[in-house]
Amino acid sequence: MFHEDDMNYRYELLESERICDGFLKLDRHRLRHASFRGGWSAPIVRERLEDLAAASVLLYDPEPDVLVFVEQFRVGLMGQVEPPWTLETVSGFCDKRHERPEDVVRREVVEETGCELLALLPIGRFFVSPGISSEQIHLYCGRVDSRGAQGIHGLPEEGEEIRVVKMDRTEAMGELFGRLNSTSVLMAMQWLALNLEVVRRAWLPAGRV
DSSP states (O other): OOOGGGOOOOEEEEEEEEEEESSSEEEEEEEEEBOTTSSBOOOEEEEEEESOEEEEEEEEETTTTEEEEEEEEOGGGTTTSSSOEEEEOEEEEOOTTTOOHHHHHHHHHHHHHSOOOSEEEEEEEEESOTTTBOOEEEEEEEEOOGGGOOSEEOOGGGTOOEEEEEEEHHHHHTTBTTTBOSHHHHHHHHHHHHHHHHHHHHHSOTTOO
16 A cells, blocks of 8 residues: 655756757657655656746725626637637736846736736746646736726737627626636636635725725
8 A cells, every 4th residue: 555655756867959949849758756666767758838828816805896808819719619709817027137026017907908007916827838848927906997907909010819708796706617718817706706705804994895
């Protein structure tokens, strides 16, 4: 019978090479790892997306009880969802050496919605797809004044075209796993549902919760 105390959780990287150095960085690793049965596994080869970190924020205006999302084309949805556009939280890649995740979301909120963050609450940090990627996302809930959220945004030099979409919170909850169907937005919306009273108490004047 396996006992966790018997596991050494070691791994040995035998060889690595970069096989794609474009918009995405992809490395091929040859490695072996400790086996639950004892000793080492046979060597295995795995490709992994590298150097990815992102910050993402769910935008909430507590006074009218409205959420602000962004809508854009996503290549990963081609052939999977028609049309391949999705509603998401505001997100941006982090330069892990030079940028704090909080600074990334503040910048991206202005660029993608025309709003400014009025308050920011951390939700947590998670790995997106550990079977193929090293990417982590830092997830937040941010307060905005939704009256300033409108229009089409994005950086043309990065091929971005982003539309602002506002939605009542109750309507948005009904869109989970429908129009709202990507990791960050699902996790953030469910966190908000669990913490709604705490968030509204923190962000609304006394008596309006």
